[in-house]
Amino acid sequence: DTGVSQDPRHKITKRGQNVTFRCDPISEHNRLYWYRQTLGQGPEFLTYFQNEAQLEKSRLLSDRFSAERPKGSFSTLEIQRTEQGDSAMYLCASSLRGLAGEGSYNEQFFGPGTRLTVL
Amino acid sequence: GQQLNQSPQSMFIQEGEDVSMNCTSSSIFNTWLWYKQDPGEGPVLLIALYKAGELTSNGRLTAQFGITRKDSFLNISASIPSDVGIYFCAGRTLFGNEKLTFGTGTRLTIIP
Numbered sequence: 611d612t613g614v615s616q617d618p619r620h621k622i623t624k625r626g627q628n629v630t631f632r633c634d635p636i637s638e639h640n641r642l643y644w645y646r647q648t649l650g651q652g653p654e655f656l657t658y659f660q661n662e663a664q665l666e667k668s669r670l671l672s673d674r675f676s677a678e679r680p681k682g683s684f685s686t687l688e689i690q691r692t693e694q695g696d697s698a699m700y701l702c703a704s705s706l707r708g709l710a711g712e713g714s715y716n717e718q719f720f721g722p723g724t725r726l727t728v729l
Numbered sequence: 730g731q732q733l734n735q736s737p738q739s740m741f742i743q744e745g746e747d748v749s750m751n752c753t754s755s756s757i758f759n760t761w762l763w764y765k766q767d768p769g770e771g772p773v774l775l776i777a778l779y780k781a782g783e784l785t786s787n788g789r790l791t792a793q794f795g796i797t798r799k800d801s802f803l804n805i806s807a808s809i810p811s812d813v814g815i816y817f818c819a820g821r822t823l824f825g826n827e828k829l830t831f832g833t834g835t836r837l838t839i840i841p
Contacts, residue, residue, distance in 0.1 A: 614771070641827060652732055652817050652831030653772065666828065701771050707827070717762060718829060720771030 612636060614721035616702050622727045623692055630688045631724045635704030642685050643718060644677055645701040646670065653701050659685060660707070692728045699723040733818055735832035743840050748805040750835040752818030760821040761794050761801040762829065767814045775816075776803070805837075813839050 615634045623629050635642045641660050645653035656675070657667045661682035671677075674692075679685040689696055703718040734753045742748060752761070760779055764772035776787050778794035778801060785792055789806045801818055818832040 643827070645829075650834075652819075652834055653829075654732075654831070655828040658827055668828075703771075705827070717774055717777050718827075719774065720764075722769070722771050725769075 614702055614704050614719055616700075616721040616724050618724055619722060620725045620727075622729065624729050625692060625694060627692055628688065628690045629692060629726065630686055631700055631702075631726075633685045633687070633702030633704075633721060635683070635685070635702070636706075636719060639704035639706045639719075640682070641705045641707050641718075642679055643703040643705075644685070644687050645703065645720075647699040647701055647723070648697075656687075689726075692726075694728045697726055697728045699725050731830055733820060733830060733832035735816075735818055735835050737835060738833070739836040739838065741838045741840055742808055744808060744810060746808050748808055748812070748837060749802065750804075750816060751800060751802045752820075752832045753800045754820060754830075755799070756820075756822060757798040758820030758822055758830075759798070761792070762819040762821075763790075763792050763801070763803050764817045764819060764831075765814050766817060766834075772817055808837075808839060810839055813837055 617632045643658040644656040647653040655668050656671050657677050659679040662679050674690045677687045701723045703720045705718045762777050763775045766772045776792040782796045783794040791804045793802045815834045815836050817834050819829040
C-alpha cells in the first residue's frame, strides 16, 4: 500500500499527558498537511510543510502543539499537556506540488487519521 | 475556524435514487473539491474542479463549479449501498496557499 499512513490509529490518554503522532506521506509527495476533525464537523487546517519547511500554521495550533518534518519525509505532531478539548481525529494529508499545474493528481490525499481521546 | 455551508445536512434515500447536494461560501474559491469519508477513515478525493462553470464527472458522480465561484454542486445518479458515507466539499482560495477549507458535510444513508 503506497498511501498515506498514520500511527497510532487510536490513542487514549489522561489530561495533562503529552502525545505524539506520526505521519508517513506518499513517497514522492513534497507537501504534508495536518488537519483536526471533531465529531460532526469537517476537517480544519492546522499546518503544512513543503519538504522540511513549515510554511503556515493555523491559529488553531496553540503553543501546546508542535509539528516537525525534519528530513522532509515523515512528520510528527506533538501535543503537550493535553486537554479534553483536544479530543478529535487528527488527519494527515500529502500532495505533490510540481510544475505540472492543476489536476487531481496534485491534490491532497489523506491518511486514515489518529483518533485521540483525552480522559 | 471557517467551515463552508453544505446542504442538506443529511439525506435518507432508497437505493437507485439520484442525490443532489450543494456547498456555499461567502468567499471566492479558485478550486473546489469533493471528498467522501467512511466511518473511522480519512476523506477520499472524488472530484476536483478548477474553472468557474466547469462540469466534471467521475462515474456516477457529477460535480459543478458555480459561476459565482462561491458554490459547488455534487450529484450522484442511481445510488448504490457503497455510496453511504459523509460527503465533504472543500475549497481553496484565489490568493491563498495550500490549505483547504472544508464544508460541514452531508451524511448519506440508504434505506433498505
